[in-house]
Amino acid sequence: MNIARRSFLAFLIGGAAGTALSPLPWKLTDDLSIWTQTWPWTPVPPDGEYSYVNSVCTLCPGGCGITVRKVDNRAVKIEGMAGHPVNDGGICILGASGLQLLYGPRRVKAPMRRVGERGEGKWETISWDEAIAAAAEKLEGIRSAGNPQGVACMVGDRYGTVPSLFERFMTAYGSPNFMSDAAIEDSYRITLNLMHGKNAIPGFDAGNADFVVSFGSGVIEGWGSPVRMFLAHGKWKDENKTLVQVEPRLSNTAAKADKWVAVQPGTEAVLALSMAYVIIKENLYDKSFVAENAAAFEDWRDDEGKTYPGFKTFVLNGFSPADASKVTGVDPSLIVSLARSFAGAEKPLALCGRGKGNTPGSLHEFMAVHALNGLVGAINRPGGVWAIDVPDYVTWPKPGLDEAARAGLEKPRVDGADGGAYPYTESIISGFADGVNSGSAGYGVEALLVSGANPLYTLRDAQAVRKAFDSIGFVVSFSSYMDETAAQADLILPNHTYLERRQDVPAPFGLNMPVIGMSRPVVPPQFDTRQVGDSLMGIARKMGGSVGDAFGWESYEACLKETMGAAWETLEKDGILVKADYAPEGWGEAFNTPSKKFQFFTGAYRHGENKDLMSQMKIEGEAADFPLILIPYDSMRLASGPVADTPFMAKTIEEDVLIHDDVYVQVNPATAASLNLREGKVAELTTPVGKARVRVHLSEGIGEGVIALPTGLGHWANSKYIAGKGVNVNRLMSPVADPVSGLDAAWGIRAKLARA
């Protein structure tokens, strides 16, 4: 057959036209679109009966009330609980996405024992009996070998029944090495101890303040109870109140503040004391408070008759705005006007603790800022700082101790938080790694129990922490999730998540009234997990003897019920116990110091003798080798505590924070130009303790010579939605022990940046 070119083309064109005119292509397109929308693997969420369960969120120390929407037995959404005293219906990004932790891919589904190398990720699932027996046997072995002090324990929160059970276990077992995660709350507690003479936690009546000076506190970035601070911030805007943010970097708080005071990093205390200078010099302080309720304002004498300069002398001798300006970089006239506005306000309030408050910070700084509050009388009054008694409802009789326990408890602590060097500090989690690695306590650490904490991620100088972990023979994790610490453990006894367990949630941080919350099971346990209190009691009972005897309760819930006593019913019904008519103690009764007054100075912290106060708290590294200063910064969208970002949160990480797996370091354009770095360029960031690959982001929100990295990135265990992205800034930083508290006070580290 001979097909002519002409007839072939005619056939093609005719065919095409015919097909186009027929319904065929349209039908096919339609079918295709229908077919591609009915993939059988697209889930169709089943409908069912709707219900709501109220509980308390425990993902941070904020203690917000939550209402969980359920469809049959599935929890489908977490919302803020309306009318709750902490958050009144609001919720933060982590709380709102909490179901992604409950139903997340990194849950530990049953007790597991490591079978491969540490961190290799090879596990065998074992029964609860086996798991409890394995832990008990190992701990019993260490104890009978005469080294009970060689077992250490780290918990997340300090108060409540679960941390108290761990503390009790350590006491009965015979180890002094009980530690809790440290934060600004610890520094505030020591501040109140020294200046008020009270064992108290701070409450901030922030919503009622009218002139707030925040020394680096991330008021809208997770400081305190985050949602409560958001609400206070909104109230300030509505009522035209003033927020002044003192911070080296343009944080969100600084951007939202009425005035951003860009201070040299680490010199916030100097600025606070210089404000005090102006207030004292110009006679603007609260005369009645200072004269009648405060001590050591004027020169004072200690018990031995030695005279010390009072706060007034100390401040007037060294903190004139002109002098302070040289250190802080803040214009003297601004310091003067700031001080005048602060003292002139009706309800001024000064806050401190950087960012979210995850690093305890320098005690000197806390006391300087608290002294500012004292000067204007913003103590235990509306709009001020209130000293709230620490939760004291756990009133169990002391456990009986056998010979081994008594001997163990006599031994020095590994973290250095002993009577001698740091008499005001209960535990120093940041000092643990050093203690283990140097063997300073005189004995080895053989086992470590970790509950509610993720030290391998959150502790600074990660290499040292890792080294310490590697030297500890037996690590038990009670984590619900496969976090960094659980991944390095030998045995995991998974806890229920906060949505599956009943537990008391005492004292939301920063709330100015005593509150106890109660989280309750919103859904039944999804996996073969167990409330950590029951796991711990199981281990103790298995060990028997005086350790077992210390835990006479039938179960954790029985213990909780007995501990709560009369409050149990209210907690069961409302999920919260509030002292609604709570009022702070008046100035006459509020102080329990030796003078029964507010102590501007105390013998414990003789500011006048410390010659370095005008300089900043020293951070690691020398300027010659590391010309830049690296500071970490916090963001609500990046969870930086023991729990990592959820997939929803990871979606909201901004484009100037993360690109694919690279984190952006914020650099001032002038600094970048001097280093020959441009926007988006890959660079190597080096500090005295580590180096990392980063990308450069030019930012006018940061001064020359200072660079900033976000916290909360650089997870390596955890789900693929957050692991492997960016750099863990804790790996690049090194803790600096505060001279009085021993707690980590590092606000940054020396660094250098070079083209990669």
Added chain:
Amino acid sequence: MKKAQEHTAPKKYGMVIDLDKCTGCGACMAACMAENNVPFREDETDKNLSITWLRVYKLTNGKKFPNADVCYLPRPCMHCEGHHGHSPCVSVCPATATDYSYDTGIVSQIYTRCFGCRYCMAACPYHVRYFNWWDPVWPEGMEKMLSPNVSVRTRGVVEKCSFCFHRYQIAMEKVRYEGRAELAEDEYQTACTQACPANAITFGDLNNHDHAVYKLKTHPDAFRLLERLGTNPKVYYISSREWVRRQGDNYLENEGKVVAKAH
């Protein structure tokens, strides 16, 4: 016909967002994702592909340290009314997958009608629309948190903010069941409004004198995005900062001070 059945005056649901209060915390974004079964992928750093019905933008004033300033701007769907319901996306949709409701003022998106031509995405000046380039995948077990109130989307369709229309439907069912004529202001609120810990978002009927948004939209500092395009959006913003208001539209440098006008 429909109106006669419902016996209610037409509503015009809208939002007023106070940018002075917005902290950029992102709670609204997470609440929106959880409410509306929004999918997620391993790498979400390419924001053009990252499905966020409500996206919080970061604005900067372009000044040098220490005069730099930042403001966050949450951007849901603007639910443009255009002129008599001719919103940009509705006008171009060949499948009637997106429509303007005269009863509520809400611009709908019906996934089963959408065949993914993405004309609407090109037409929308606010980039509120996102295309599902991939099938959504939930890690094993996480499909348990999917809400039955909102259809799970598939590959090949466009999605966007619906002002939580399912919440309106649920609230209206209750109203009808109880034989009432009107929905109270607090009976229908979007997930982002409810979640906002800063109380920066106010939602309600812009036509209703008793709703908070009615008064707020006439705030002297209120403005809308790209006002001059004539899209007639129903999301208003309030900012006391002039540089923020200026970024709300494409103003020329010599255009003088941007004064928000009462609407």
